[in-house]
Amino acid sequence: MNGLYIHIPFCTKICGYCDFATVAGSARLFGEYVDLLLREAERRFGENPHFIRHLETAYFGGGTPSVLPPREFERLVLGLESLGVGFRHLQEVDWECNPDSATDENLQAAISLGVNRISLGVQTFDNELLKAIGRRGTAEQARDALRRILRLPDLSGKKIRSSADLMFWLPGQTLAGFERDVRELAETGIGHVSFYGLTLNPRTVLGMRFEQGKISLDEGLYARMYRSGVQILQDYGLERYEVSNFAKWGEESLHNRNYWRRGEYLGLGPGAHSFRGNQRLAAPSRYLEWKKWVLAGCLESKMEIDRLGKKERLCEKIWLSLRTREGLDLQTLDSEEVTQISCRKIDHWVRKGYLQKSGTKISLCGDGWLWMDSVVEDLIP
Ligand code: SF4
Numbered sequence: 001m002n003g004l005y006i007h008i009p010f011c012t013k014i015c016g017y018c019d020f021a022t023v024a025g026s027a028r029l030f031g032e033y034v035d036l037l038l039r040e041a042e043r044r045f046g047e048n049p050h051f052i053r054h055l056e057t058a059y060f061g062g063g064t065p066s067v068l069p070p071r072e073f074e075r076l077v078l079g080l081e082s083l084g085v086g087f088r089h090l091q092e093v094d095w096e097c098n099p100d101s102a103t104d105e106n107l108q109a110a111i112s113l114g115v116n117r118i119s120l121g122v123q124t125f126d127n128e129l130l131k132a133i134g135r136r137g138t139a140e141q142a143r144d145a146l147r148r149i150l151r152l153p154d155l156s157g158k159k160i161r162s163s164a165d166l167m168f169w170l171p172g173q174t175l176a177g178f179e180r181d182v183r184e185l186a187e188t189g190i191g192h193v194s195f196y197g198l199t200l201n202p203r204t205v206l207g208m209r210f211e212q213g214k215i216s217l218d219e220g221l222y223a224r225m226y227r228s229g230v231q232i233l234q235d236y237g238l239e240r241y242e243v244s245n246f247a248k249w250g251e252e253s254l255h256n257r258n259y260w261r262r263g264e265y266l267g268l269g270p271g272a273h274s275f276r277g278n279q280r281l282a283a284p285s286r287y288l289e290w291k292k293w294v295l296a297g298c299l300e301s302k303m304e305i306d307r308l309g310k311k312e313r314l315c316e317k318i319w320l321s322l323r324t325r326e327g328l329d330l331q332t333l334d335s336e337e338v339t340q341i342s343c344r345k346i347d348h349w350v351r352k353g354y355l356q357k358s359g360t361k362i363s364l365c366g367d368g369w370l371w372m373d374s375v376v377e378d379l380i381p
Contacts (some may be wrong), residue, residue: 002051003258004058004085006037006076007269008065009287012100016134016205017198021271021285022063029287030072036294038079040268040283043298045083048276051266052084057255059094060115066097070109077113087114088155092254094119100137102145107152116154117161117253119194120145125181129170133198134205146188161251163192168225170198171206171215175224182229186236191251195229196244197222223370230369241325243369260320278313280306314340315380322376327363340381349375 010030011022023029045052068076077087087093095115097106102120110118124130125139146164154160164185168178185193198217200207209215230240238246242260245253258265259275266274271285282304284290293302308316314337321328330338346362349355354368354375368375 001057001254001258001261001263002055003255003263003265004052004055005255005265005267005269005272006058006060006065006080007063007267007272008060008068009033009063009270010067011062011064012067012098013134013136015136016132017200017207019199019201019204020063021287023287030068032291034068034072034076034079036291037076037268038083040294040298041080041083043294044266044268047300048266049084051264051276055085056090057092057094057258058085058087058090059255061094061096064098064101064121065095066101066103066106066110070105073106073109074113090114092117092161094253094255096121097145098137099141099145102141102149104148107149111152111154111160114155117163118149118152119163119165120149122146122164122181122185123167124170124173124177125184126173126177129173129177132172133167133170146185146190150188150190161192162190163194163251163253164190166193166195166229168195168197168229169217169222171217173225175221175228178225179228179232182232186233186238191238192245192247192253193233193238194245197226223367226370227367239325240369243323243364243372257324260324262316262320278308280308310336311381318379319376322362322364322372322379325363327361329361331360341379342381345378349378 007021009021009023010026011024014022014024081087093115094117095110096119098121107118120142122142123133123135125142127139130138149160149162152160166181166185182195200210202208202211206215210217233240233246237248240246241252242256245256262275264276266276267283270283270287270290272283274281281300284293293299296302314333317333318328318341330341346355346357349368350357353366354364354371355362356365364372364375
């Protein structure tokens with residue numbers, strides 16, 4: 001399966017924990033950015049026409065795609081269509097938005113151009129916590145955006161598919177507060193939820209505060225929040241199909257599933273990653289460097305390229321499969337790869353209750369989901 005990722009790096013304000021390739025408050029760059037993206041697409045699609053012909057999903061991610069004004073978004077979509085991307089025929093076209101820019105005008109423009117799945121960044125319904133983590137927007141805006149999104153039809157008249165993100169382990173967040181957030185979101189009847197524990201990179205505002213001892217986080221609370229969030233979502237029919245993703249039947253993200261299944265994808269925009277053959281490629285992540293790279297013809301030799309050898313491929317297969325409910329089917333590995341995975345280690349994690357075996361498959365279970373990194377690191381040869 002082939003996926004296209006289109007990065008929209010703009011955000012109205014940089015959140016206190018954000019470590020993505022984003023540019024704050026840059027309305028003057030919107031027009032230039034769309035021109036550059038189309039230039040990159042023309043160049044890179046031209047090198048790989050077969051890939052675009054067999055595209056099945058597209059994902060507008062960020063940054064915040066919803067800050068792009070409808071006329072620029074339309075120009076981008078029509079430009080990509082003229083280069084061969086048939087948005088209206090793809091299985092899934094995702095569009096990320098934030099509550100403060102999920103206006104009716106933006107939502108309608110996205111849907112009329114072929115978007116059929118909307119992901120809303122809620123993070124929490126607690127205004128104090130939103131302030132503490134430096135997020136723009138309020139809980140009321142998130143509730144209002146959710147209500148409107150959940151009523152929207154897609155182009156075929158069916159209810160649009162939707163998802164919302166929550167965060168946990170935020171400074172000052174209590175277990176009860178997080179459970180309230182999860183319950184409130186599940187009560188809306190939404191078909192897909194992602195939740196992520198806060199990660200603190202020392203380069204971010206919150207990361208620096210943590211390093212200076214100005215905020216503290218309780219290690220034990222992380223596990224309690226994760227377990228409890230999973231349980232609440234399950235009670236509402238949202239099953240975990242990946243370590244941080246939960247869906248009702250048929251509501252899983254096809255685009256993200258392609259990443260976990262090691263399907264091919266092509267990323268456009270600063271810092272966007274692509275996966276082709278056994279190579280992982282990344283464009284320059286800083287806006288100005290990316291712009292120079294595009295203007296110089298998007299030379300692949302100037303991208304960061306990671307060529308995966310046998311060992312790296314096996315590590316990826318273990319790492320990516322085990323994050324999903326399906327787990328790792330040992331039958332899909334070649335004979336040399338199978339011999340590299342120690343049965344003794346698998347049995348150790350099965351006895352501990354972190355892994356389960358079913359025929360030729362192994363998958364996480366119990367607290368294995370929480371300690372996935374330790375299990376995977378141990379299994380990786
Ligand atoms: S909205 Fe998302 S991408 Fe933008 S600054 Fe916040 S976390 Fe980063």
